[in-house]
Amino acid sequence: xxxxxxxxxxxxxxxxxxxxxxxxxxxxxxxxxxxxxxxxxxxxxxxxxxxxxxxxxxxxxxxxxxxxxxxxxxxxxxxxxxxxxxxxxxxxxxxxxxxxxxxxxxxxxxxxxxxxxxxxxxxxxxxxxxxxxxxxxxxxxxxxxxxxxxxxxxxxxxxxxxxxxxxxxxxxxxxxxxxxxxxxxxxxxxxxxxxxxxxxxxxxxxxxxxxxxxxxxxxxxxxxxxxxxxxxxxxxxxxxxxxxxxxxxxxxxxxxxxxxxxxxxxxxxxxxxxxxxxxxxxxxxxxxxxxxxxxxxxxxxxxxxxxxxxxxxxxx
Numbered sequence: 479x480x481x482x483x484x485x486x487x488x489x490x491x492x493x494x495x496x497x498x499x500x501x502x503x504x505x506x507x508x509x510x511x512x513x514x515x516x517x518x519x520x521x522x523x524x525x526x527x528x529x530x531x532x533x534x535x536x537x538x539x540x541x542x543x544x545x546x547x548x549x550x551x552x553x554x555x556x557x558x559x560x561x562x563x564x565x566x567x568x569x570x571x572x573x574x575x576x577x578x579x580x581x582x583x584x585x586x587x588x589x590x591x592x593x594x595x596x597x598x599x600x601x602x603x604x605x606x607x608x609x610x611x612x613x614x615x616x617x618x619x620x621x622x623x624x625x626x627x628x629x630x631x632x633x634x635x636x637x638x639x640x641x642x643x644x645x646x647x648x649x650x651x652x653x654x655x656x657x658x659x660x661x662x663x664x665x666x667x668x669x670x671x672x673x674x675x676x677x678x679x680x681x682x683x684x685x686x687x688x689x690x691x692x693x694x695x696x697x698x699x700x701x702x703x704x705x706x707x708x709x710x711x712x713x714x715x716x717x718x719x720x721x722x723x724x725x726x727x728x729x730x731x732x733x734x735x736x737x738x739x740x741x742x743x744x745x746x747x748x749x750x751x752x753x754x755x756x757x758x759x760x761x762x763x764x765x766x767x768x769x770x771x772x773x774x775x776x777x778x779x780x781x782x783x784x785x786x787x788x789x790x791x792x793x794x
Contacts, residue, residue: 497605501575504591506582530568530579537670545572562664586623610686614693621700642722743784747777
């Protein structure tokens, strides 16, 4: 393996941090030179290295004799599109090293590496035990990073719940659709992680040296909690969507009822005005000076009678 200064020169997009026997290599936006360095200095499978440059890998865990390769996705909220998108992080872990490869938009991971680099105490707490414990610390930070986005979805659900009973149905439908898409996108990110984290919890690896079942179990519990919350939000949104559809149908029916009543009232009035519009002299009061007033009065009586009828029978 290359020495630390030489390795740093050959990693244009990466940084190397060493504490004791443990080395943490963090690579942001990996390029061919970074992958070539890993290929020259570690016994990684070529397909694993190829996966590090791909952005469409499904979350997985590949186990080898002396190292693990993990691909995980974590949520990043896109404010422009108003949807949660996945950000991939690839992880190699062996007996005395941890390598994280990502695009750089997982701010909590970038911040954690900087904290370890800047603080002796933070390095000792997270890198002073084993590579497995450092992996737990990294995953714990990334999973905790999921909660602010989850809480934002919860706040949006409460907001759209209030909107459902407002009169702005068009805006409500739009907000429901956007929020539903966001929840579905988040669920797609979290669901494949459940099996990967469960695999870390259930199996022991000799090269990790330390029994971390309780620690990875804690992360699995957090992932399960996030999944359960997303399931609840999905059910709430589906229920609100049904409620909104019911309210919209009721409002439409209410408007149609009013329009129908108006149409029914206008039908006899239109008939009378059409008959008297033919200018036939034998029509009642056609030649009278008060003919117009009499016809209008008769039409008003008919309209009033029909309005009274509709009101008594609950149409108005």
